[in-house]
Amino acid sequence: MNKKLFTQIRNEWRSNLWLALELLVVSVVMWYIIDLLYCRLATYMEPRGFDTEHCYLITMGVLTDKSPDYTPYSDTHKQTDEVRELVERLRRRPEVEAVSLSQNSYPYNGSNGSAEVDYDTLHAPRWTIRRIVTPDFVRVFRYRGARGETPEQLAEILERGDFLASDNLYRKYSVPMTSLVGKKEFYLFGDTTQTFRLGAVLQNVRYDDFSQARSSYSMVFNMNLLDEGWWNADRELCVRVRADRDQNFMENLKADSEKQFRIGNLYISDVRSFKDIRHSFQQGETSQMRNLVVGMGFLLLNIFLGLLGTFWFRTQQRRGEIALHKAMGATDGAVFGRLMSEGMFLLLIVTVPAIIIDVLLAHFELNSWRNGTTLEWTRLAFCVAATFVLIAAMIGIGIGLPARRAMKVQPAEALHDE
Numbered sequence: 130m131n132k133k134l135f136t137q138i139r140n141e142w143r144s145n146l147w148l149a150l151e152l153l154v155v156s157v158v159m160w161y162i163i164d165l166l167y168c169r170l171a172t173y174m175e176p177r178g179f180d181t182e183h184c185y186l187i188t189m190g191v192l193t194d195k196s197p198d199y200t201p202y203s204d205t206h207k208q209t210d211e212v213r214e215l216v217e218r219l220r221r222r223p224e225v226e227a228v229s230l231s232q233n234s235y236p237y238n239g240s241n242g243s244a245e246v247d248y249d250t251l252h253a254p255r256w257t258i259r260r261i262v263t264p265d266f267v268r269v270f271r272y273r274g275a276r277g278e279t280p281e282q283l284a285e286i287l288e289r290g291d292f293l294a295s296d297n298l299y300r301k302y303s304v305p306m307t308s309l310v311g312k313k314e315f316y317l318f319g320d321t322t323q324t325f326r327l328g329a330v331l332q333n334v335r336y337d338d339f340s341q342a343r344s345s346y347s348m349v350f351n352m353n354l355l356d357e358g359w360w361n362a363d364r365e366l367c368v369r370v371r372a373d374r375d376q377n378f379m380e381n382l383k384a385d386s387e388k389q390f391r392i393g394n395l396y397i398s399d400v401r402s403f404k405d406i407r408h409s410f411q412q413g414e415t416s417q418m419r420n421l422v423v424g425m426g427f428l429l430l431n432i433f434l435g436l437l438g439t440f441w442f443r444t445q446q447r448r449g450e451i452a453l454h455k456a457m458g459a460t461d462g463a464v465f466g467r468l469m470s471e472g473m474f475l476l477l478i479v480t481v482p483a484i485i486i487d488v489l490l491a492h493f494e495l496n497s498w499r500n501g502t503t504l505e506w507t508r509l510a511f512c513v514a515a516t517f518v519l520i521a522a523m524i525g526i527g528i529g530l531p532a533r534r535a536m537k538v539q540p541a542e543a544l545h546d547e
Contacts, residue, residue: 145475148475149475149478149479151436153479153482155435156483156516156520157490158432159516159520162425163516164496164508165421166510167511168499169418169422169497171498171499172339172340172341173483175335176195176293176342178332178334178342179272179335179395180270181403181407183370184367184369185368185378185400186366186367186401187366187382188366188399189362189366189397190396191362191395191396192393200342200394206393207357208362209358211362212230214368215366216228216317219368220221220388223320224374224378225368225371226369226370227368227369228263228265229263229264229266229267229368230365230366230525231263231367232291232364233260233365234261234266234283235270235280235367235406236403237410241258242258242259242261243256244259244348245316246316247317247340249314253298253348254301257298257346257347257391257497258346258347259318259347260347260348261350261352262357264284264288264351264353268281268369269367269369270369272331273331275307275331275332276330278285283331286328286353287328289327290354291329292315292326292327293327294306294330294349295330295334296330296333297343300424309327313326317348331349334347337410339414339418354367354397382400385546401524432523436523436524436527437523438527440524440528441528441530441531444528444532445531450539465529465533468501468528472524476520480513483513488504488509491504492504
């Protein structure tokens with residue numbers, strides 16, 4: 130059977146050559162599309178390292194001296210005290226689980242500060258994000274340690290004066306941060322006069338849903354170790370609401386803000402959910418991702434229809450051959466298997482040079498980047514396998530449907546038509 134199949138393909142080499150070239154082009158193009166979609170979707174599905182469900186950002190406002198209710202600040206009346214009192218009142222609210230104060234630290238925040246984290250001859254990337262926070266920040270956004278530390282344990286570590294860092298900080302040296310936990314010889318913020326201890330290592334915290342965790346570097350430092358001037362109305366006030374009490378939280382808080390949360394010159398000016406913050410921050414990238422998926426899907430549909438039509442027309446032209454096989458005693462299953470085997474055999478032949486072309490494209494960095502490279506063998510194997518399966522399905526439909534219809538026609542009638 131295989132020998133006869135190979136002989137038939139060789140005898141029809143002219144028509145099969147053009148079909149093989151079409152399959153080769155389709156295979157390479159489909160691999161490129163699948164590789165692109167794989168990179169985007171795999172990055173989007175990575176663990177984020179934080180949780181913003183039931184979290185809210187509260188913006189604080191301060192009365193100006195033009196307001197009749199304004200009280201001048203003095204040694205006995207400080208904005209710092211007002212901020213601390215507001216945090217405490219929010220913390221006592223029954224539906225609130227945790228409250229934190231921070232600077233340029235919350236997720237989906239385009240305003241960032243960088244930090245230098247140096248240990249001996251090891252230097253963190255200069256774009257490492259600096260998160261200056263109160264210890265409850267890790268409880269609000271549910272950070273977790275690389276060694277399984279809970280948000281509560283991480284908060285205790287910050288409370289005692291140690292700092293936290295993502296596990297990838299010294300990746301370029303192939304040194305995991307977990308091997309340096311407990312070391313006290315870290316220099317932070319470019320200050321070489323004081324050393325700090327690494328209390329724990331964080332699971333990598335992504336910058337947003339479209340950035341890889343491996344390239345998102347960060348460190349967390351306790352704001353309480355700095356001077357009290359950091360406690361002011363310009364800071365980020367974030368709260369986590371208990372999941373079973375998160376009904377109309379923003380409306381209720383705004384309704385109570387003037388009566389319960391007006392402290393001296395300080396008041397709550399706005400409340401936003403992180404669901405809205407996330408949507409606003411990523412709106413452009415989300416639209417781009419959606420357009421990409423729709424565009425690639427449309428292109429795949431066109432490829433599918435084109436390949437389907439090619440094999441459908443090819444099979445329709447062979448009605449006489451199918452009738453002849455049946456007239457010679459071949460069963461429907463044998464005829465169907467012969468036609469299907471021919472299409473799959475052509476695909477197998479074409480897949481070998483297609484893989485070579487795929488490897489060359491990846492080697493010369495002409496496809497998508499992920500994990501710092503364009504050539505990952507596991508990713509390549511997955512995308513090649515997905516391409517093969519999709520094309521095989523197209524061939525199966527393109528051959529199977531018209532072949533089934535052709536085999537229902539009586540051999541004498543089909544041969545008479547020919």
